[in-house]
Amino acid sequence: MKIICVGRNYRAHAEELGNAVPEVPVIFCKPDSALLPPRNPFVIPPWTQDVHHEIEWVVRISKVGKYIEPRFAHHYIDAMTVGLDFTARDLQSELKSKGLPWERAKGFDGSAVLGTWSDLPETTQPHHIRLEKNGTTVQEGSTADFLTPIEDLIAFVSQYFTLKKGDVLFTGTPAGVGPVAPGDRLEGFLNGESRLRVNIR
Numbered sequence: 056m057k058i059i060c061v062g063r064n065y066r067a068h069a070e071e072l073g074n075a076v077p078e079v080p081v082i083f084c085k086p087d088s089a090l091l092p093p094r095n096p097f098v099i100p101p102w103t104q105d106v107h108h109e110i111e112w113v114v115r116i117s118k119v120g121k122y123i124e125p126r127f128a129h130h131y132i133d134a135m136t137v138g139l140d141f142t143a144r145d146l147q148s149e150l151k152s153k154g155l156p157w158e159r160a161k162g163f164d165g166s167a168v169l170g171t172w173s174d175l176p177e178t179t180q181p182h183h184i185r186l187e188k189n190g191t192t193v194q195e196g197s198t199a200d201f202l203t204p205i206e207d208l209i210a211f212v213s214q215y216f217t218l219k220k221g222d223v224l225f226t227g228t229p230a231g232v233g234p235v236a237p238g239d240r241l242e243g244f245l246n247g248e249s250r251l252r253v254n255i256r
C-alpha cells in the first residue's frame with residue numbers, strides 16, 4: 056500500500072508556517088514502513104529536536120483507479136478515520152530552504168499513525184477532526200475548510216499515481232501544529248469520537 060499525503064490544504068495552516076497558499080495541491084508520499092504499528096508508542100528519532108503533530112482526515116482507497124473524474128471520486132473511497140502525519144519540522148525546514156525533497160522529514164519510521172476506520176457515509180458532509188495533547192485541544196478543523204475538496208484531490212492525485220485498493224490518503228492538517236515531547240499523550244477525534252491514541256517516548 057502507499058500513503059499519499061496532501062500539504063497545505065487549509066489556509067490557516069499554510070499561513071502559520073509562512074507558506075503561500077498553493078495553486079495546485081502539494082502532494083508527497085510516505086513509504087509503508089512509516090506506518091506506526093497499532094498500539095505502539097511513537098519514539099522520537101535521535102536526529103530531530105522538533106517533531107510536530109499533524110492531525111488529518113484520512114480516507115482509504117477501495118479499488119484501482121487512474122485519471123478518476125471528480126464526479127466519480129466517491130466510488131473510489133470507502134472508509135475514513137483520523138491520522139497523524141508526524142513531521143520533523145527542523146529537518147523539513149532545512150530541506151525546504153535548500154529546495155530538496157521532504158521525504159526524510161516526513162516519511163521516517165513511525166511517522167504515519169492511523170486511527171480506527173469506519174465506513175464513509177454515502178452523502179458528502181463535512182467531517183470534524185480534533186487533536187488533544189495531554190487532554191487539551193491543540194488542533195481542530197473541518198473538511199468543509201479544505202482548499203481542495205476530497206473529490207478534486209482524488210482526481211488530481213490519480214493523474215500521477217494509480218490508486219490501489221488499500222492505499223490511504225492523508226488530506227492535510229489544520230492550524231495548530233506543534234511539537235511533541237516524551238511523556239505526551241495524543242488523542243485524535245473524528246466527529247467527536249475517539250479514533251486514535253498514541254503515547255510519545
Ligand code: ZN
Binds near residue numbers: 060061111140225227
Ligand atoms: Zn500533513
